[in-house]
Each structure stands twice: as structure tokens, then as C-alpha cells.
Amino acid sequence: MEDGDRVDIVVCVKTNPDLQMVRIKNREAVTEAVPYKIGDLEKNALEAAVVLRDAAGGKVTALCLAEGNRKAAEDVKVALAMGADEAVVIDDPELKAPDQAAVAAALAAAVKKIGACDLLLFGEGSTDNYTGQVGARVAELLGLPQIGYARKIEVTDGVVRCERSMDAMIETLEAPLPAVVTVVSEINEPRIPGLMQIMKAKNKPLQVWALADLGLEAPTPVREIVSNLAEEQDRKNILFEGAVAEQADAFVNALIKEGVLGR
Amino acid sequence: MAALLVYSERVDTACELVAGGKELAAALGLGVSAVALGPGDGVAASELAAAGADTVYVSEDAAFEGWPADAVAAGLAQIVEQADASVVLVGSTRRGKETAPRLAQKLGAGCVSDVSSLVVEDGELVAGRYAFGGATVAREKLATAAKVFAVMPKAFSAEGASAGEGAVVNLQVDVQTSVRVVDRRAKEGDHVNLDAAPLIVGVGRGFNAREDLALGDDLAAALGAVIGCTKSLADFEWLGEDRIIGLSGAKTAPDLYLSVGVSGQIQHTVGVSAAKLIAAVNKDKEAPIFAMSDYGIVGDLYEVLPALTERLKNV
Numbered sequence: 001m002e003d004g005d006r007v008d009i010v011v012c013v014k015t016n017p018d019l020q021m022v023r024i025k026n027r028e029a030v031t032e033a034v035p036y037k038i039g040d041l042e043k044n045a046l047e048a049a050v051v052l053r054d055a056a057g058g059k060v061t062a063l064c065l066a067e068g069n070r071k072a073a074e075d076v077k078v079a080l081a082m083g084a085d086e087a088v089v090i091d092d093p094e095l096k097a098p099d100q101a102a103v104a105a106a107l108a109a110a111v112k113k114i115g116a117c118d119l120l121l122f123g124e125g126s127t128d129n130y131t132g133q134v135g136a137r138v139a140e141l142l143g144l145p146q147i148g149y150a151r152k153i154e155v156t157d158g159v160v161r162c163e164r165s166m167d168a169m170i171e172t173l174e175a176p177l178p179a180v181v182t183v184v185s186e187i188n189e190p191r192i193p194g195l196m197q198i199m200k201a202k203n204k205p206l207q208v209w210a211l212a213d214l215g216l217e218a219p220t221p222v223r224e225i226v227s228n229l230a231e232e233q234d235r236k237n238i239l240f241e242g243a244v245a246e247q248a249d250a251f252v253n254a255l256i257k258e259g260v261l262g263r
Numbered sequence: 264m265a266a267l268l269v270y271s272e273r274v275d276t277a278c279e280l281v282a283g284g285k286e287l288a289a290a291l292g293l294g295v296s297a298v299a300l301g302p303g304d305g306v307a308a309s310e311l312a313a314a315g316a317d318t319v320y321v322s323e324d325a326a327f328e329g330w331p332a333d334a335v336a337a338g339l340a341q342i343v344e345q346a347d348a349s350v351v352l353v354g355s356t357r358r359g360k361e362t363a364p365r366l367a368q369k370l371g372a373g374c375v376s377d378v379s380s381l382v383v384e385d386g387e388l389v390a391g392r393y394a395f396g397g398a399t400v401a402r403e404k405l406a407t408a409a410k411v412f413a414v415m416p417k418a419f420s421a422e423g424a425s426a427g428e429g430a431v432v433n434l435q436v437d438v439q440t441s442v443r444v445v446d447r448r449a450k451e452g453d454h455v456n457l458d459a460a461p462l463i464v465g466v467g468r469g470f471n472a473r474e475d476l477a478l479g480d481d482l483a484a485a486l487g488a489v490i491g492c493t494k495s496l497a498d499f500e501w502l503g504e505d506r507i508i509g510l511s512g513a514k515t516a517p518d519l520y521l522s523v524g525v526s527g528q529i530q531h532t533v534g535v536s537a538a539k540l541i542a543a544v545n546k547d548k549e550a551p552i553f554a555m556s557d558y559g560i561v562g563d564l565y566e567v568l569p570a571l572t573e574r575l576k577n578v
Contacts, residue, residue, distance in 0.1 A: 133364035140368035145441040148361035172446040222373030236557040248570040
């Protein structure tokens with residue numbers, strides 16, 4: 001393998017509260033004592049990065065913003081076990097509940113500090129809030145081209161080529177490196193690390209940086225969350241039980257009465 | 264007059280945003296301007312003017328071909344300045360969702376994506392969007408002078424559009440993109456646009472095998488409905504990804520959503536919560552889908568579907 005082909009990749013990973021374990025109480029999401037884990041799409045991005053590195057050579061860095069997860073430095077080791085070469089965690093009390101502009105500013109500064117980065121990978125959105133903003137914001141901050149929703153990704157001769165599905169079209173796009181790419185779940189099946197990989201991950205380099213290490217000040221919030229409550233359901237909740245033919249009859253009659261049939 | 268600026272690469276979505284934007288703009292003391300970008304988009308510009316935009320800015324610059332996020336964000340930023348816009352509404356399609364945050368970053372603006380509701384309260388815009396995987400709705404305000412909202416298709420109705428005769432302004436913008444389109448082809452097989460469908464039959468993991476989906480097809484045919492699905496069926500490749508309803512797929516607002524063999528996980532149901540009527544067929548009486556349904560049939564879909572299809576043929 002020629003040295004000129006090597007691709008240094010930074011994968012931005014977010015740890016989210018495990019949504020399967022988030023309960024709603026009095027319309028509010030209860031996240032206390034809920035464990036965090038790396039998001040599903042970020043695992044797709046990590047898998048893509050490891051495959052690209054294994055083919056071309058280079059280094060994979062997992063970059064994680066703790067966002068209030070006190071165990072982020074522990075949780076990010078899953079990325080190391082999956083094959084990332086090193087990890088960086090940004091952890092700062094001023095970034096406990098950051099908005100997307102603050103996240104992007106911190107990640108962009110960290111990417112600069114990491115230095116070598118030909119390809120910057122993100123999941124299309126985070127498992128919890130799925131805003132899909134951060135990849136595009138970081139691309140703008142770093143002045144890089146961006147390709148969203150990649151379901152195939154190749155790197156050759158300093159160019160990244162991605163396939164993506166957009167409405168009725170399948171597109172193949174190319175951008176010169178360095179570039180930002182966000183991936184969707186169809187791109188691959190993330191590996192599940194074995195015990196050996198988990199053990200080896202413990203010895204891989206992991207750094208924790210605060211805002212000051214990135215030369216950043218505490219961010220000025222760009223948004224305010226007014227409320228965050230479960231919706232109140234206002235449905236009829238009529239159930240038909242019993243013999244199938246009677247159920248079908250009652251159900252179809254209800255639809256007719258509602259005026260949704262026979263138009 | 265300062266403006267609320269509307270943009271979507273999809274003309275139908277842009278017209279909805281003009282209609283919804285007019286009400287918001289009136290409450291905020293703003294005018295409504297719209298943007299059409301891309302070769303041949305002069306046609307879209309006149310539609311937007313007719314839909315009620317005061318001014319429509321149009322650029323047919325070749326850099327907008329395929330709407331690359333870097334070029335569109337740069338073009339919009341220039342138009343924001345020209346139109347003196349303080350609020351930008353972008354259609355939250357896949358393309359819009361990758362463009363809006365880039366534009367926001369350029370403008371130093373806050374941004375809310377996948378907005379399902381947008382209202383003015385006490386003189387300020389408040390946007391609703393799903394959070395925690397759809398379990399909650401976060402209501403958010405932006406603190407920056409410029410504000411960008413990526414609004415989901417169908418969040419507003421185009422019916423309120425007033426017949427207008429807005430001015431169309433052809434613009435020269437200075438944009439380039441470093442993303443090259445190598446190939447663009449139509450998807451093979453049938454393609455559905457779920458967010459425009461009035462009747463949807465949604466299928467889930469209650470089906471034991473791919474070939475059994477024929478039962479759902481028969482039911483959909485008898486209803487005149489289109490088929491959508493949960494993400495897992497697309498992951499199995501039983502159905503195409505454009506059939507996915509929910510957080511990672513279409514957000515629909517049909518007159519009737521009839522789910523079959525769908526348990527009702529929130530990641531799926533956020534895509535149908537705007538349906539006028541929700542109905543469900545599921546063998547598990549405790550399935551969460553029944554809690555959010557108007558009508559439910561508790562039973563084995565393999566027995567219920569043929570009976571329903573037969574009954575519907577006699578309507």
C-alpha cells in the first residue's frame with residue numbers, strides 16, 4: 001500500500017441515553033439512571049471508517065462530545081473496540097446541554113487540533129434528537145464539501161465517492177478530500193466487538209479535552225427549549241374483539257361512518 | 264420591509280411554506296419572499312409568486328444543479344442579505360435538512376430542523392419538533408437575530424395560499440460547489456410518495472414472511488391505499504426504504520392510517536401521529552399501537568386481513 005493513499009478519518013460519535021430505557025412520567029422523559037451508549041448511526045460511521053482504513057491505511061479517531069454523560073470516556077471505548085485507533089472526548093461543564101451551534105464549534109476546533117483528517121464522518125442524525133445539523137455545521141465551519149445520507153462510500157486518489165438515495169433518485173456524488181460525509185444505516189452492519197477487541201481497547205490512546213484545551217470560550221446559547229413533553233393522545237380507542245367476520249364488519253362500518261371510504 | 268424567506272427545492276413544499284409563512288409573517292410584521300434555485304426554476308418562481316409570495320428571487324445558476332448543500336447555502340445567504348430576511352423557512356426534505364444547518368452556520372443563526380409545528384407566541388416564533396426518539400415534542404425558540412427553521416412537508420397546508428401577483432427578481436449570485444454529481448438515475452421499481460397519500464396501510468413485523476405481504480397488498484388495493492412500513496421491514500429488504508414511515512422515513516398526514524402487525528414503537532408512530540384517523544390490526548391487545556388508535560381489531564392478521572379485504576370489496 002502506498003503511503004499517499006492513506007486516509008486519516010475522524011468519526012464524530014455521540015453517546016445517547018438508551019431510548020429503550022427512557023420512561024415517560026407526567027409527560028416528561030425520565031433519563032436519570034438511564035445508561036448512555038454510542039448511537040446506531042455513529043456505529044455505522046465507525047464501521048465504514050474502519051473498513052476504509054483497513055483498505056487504504058491511515059488512522060481512525062473517534063471524537064465524542066460528552067454532553068452531560070459523565071461516563072463518556074468509558075462509553076467511547078466501544079468505538080476503540082470496534083477498531084478506532086484512538087479516541088478524543090470533549091468534556092466541559094459548559095457543554096452539558098449544548099445546542100447544535102455549540103456542538104459544531106467544539107467538534108470543529110477538536111478536528112483542527114487532531115490535525116490529520118482527510119475524511120470526517122457522522123451519522124445522519126443522533127438516536128435521541130435526530131436534528132441532523134451538526135455535520136453540515138462543522139462542514140461550513142471548516143469550509144469543507146459535504147455529502148449527506150451516504151449508503152456507499154469509497155475513497156480513491158484523494159476523492160470520496162458516495163452513493164445516496166434521495167426521493168425517487170439514486171445519486172452518486174464525488175467530493176475532493178478533505179470532506180464531510182454523513183451515513184445512513186443501510187451502509188453496513190456494524191461489527192460487534194469480541195472480548196479480545198474489548199480488552200485491547202483499554203490500551204488504546206484516549207484523551208479528554210476541555211473547552212480551554214480547544215481555545216474556546218463558553219458558548220452563547222442560540223436556542224431556548226421552552227418545553228419538552230410527551231404529546232397528549234386524543235384518540236377514540238375503540239377496540240373490536242370477537243369473531244373475525246363481525247370484527248371486519250364493525251370496522252368497515254366505522255370507516256364508512258368516518259367518511260374515509262368510498263370516495 | 265424585512266422579510267420571512269421561504270425555500271424548498273420541491274415546489275409543492277415551497278408553496279405550503281408560503282401559505283403558512285404568510286400568517287406567521289403577518290403576526291411578526293414581515294413580508295414573505297420566496298426563493299427558487301436551479302436551472303429551469305423560472306417556472307417554480309411564477310408558481311411561488313402566484314401562491315402569494317410578495318417577491319420571488321430566482322437564480323438558474325448551473326451550480327445549483329442537483330442542489331448541493333454548499334452552493335445552496337451560499338446562494339441563500341446572499342439572498343437573505345438582499346431580501347433583508349430575519350426568518351428563513353426551508354422545507355425539511357433530505358436536501359433541505361442538509362442545507363438549512365449550513366445556511367444557519369453561515370448566518371450565525373440558530374436552527375431548528377424537522378419542525379412539525381411553528382407558531383407565533385408573544386411575538387416570538389416557537390417551533391415544535393420530536394425529541395427523545397419521538398417520545399416527546401420539544402418546543403424551541405431561537406435567540407439569534409437570524410433564524411432558520413427546516414419545516415417538515417405538510418406541516419402547513421397550501422390551501423391557505425392566496426392568489427398573488429408577486430414580483431419575480433432574477434438574481435446573479437456568486438456560488439460554487441466542490442461536490443460533483445457523477446450519476447443520477449431514477450430508482451428501479453415503483454416509487455411512492457407517502458407524504459402525499461390520503462390512505463396508507465402500514466405493515467410491520469407481525470408478518471412472518473416476505474411473501475405474506477401479499478395479504479397487505481390485497482387489503483391496500485381494496486381500500487385504494489398505498490403501502491408503507493416500519494423500518495425493520497425495509498432493513499429486511501422486504502420493501503424499499505421509500506416505504507419507511509417514522510423518524511428515519513416519511514412523516515405522513517393521511518386521512519386514514521391502518522397499521523397491520525405494527526407494535527407501535529414511537530420511532531414509527533411519529534410518522535403517523537398527524538393522521539386524521541388511526542386504525543390497527545394486531546394480535547396483542549396490549550400493543551402500544553392500540554393506545555394511539557381510533558379503531559382497533561384484536562386478532563391474527565392472517566385471519567383478519569382476508570376478511571377485511573372481502574368485506575371492503577362489498578362496500
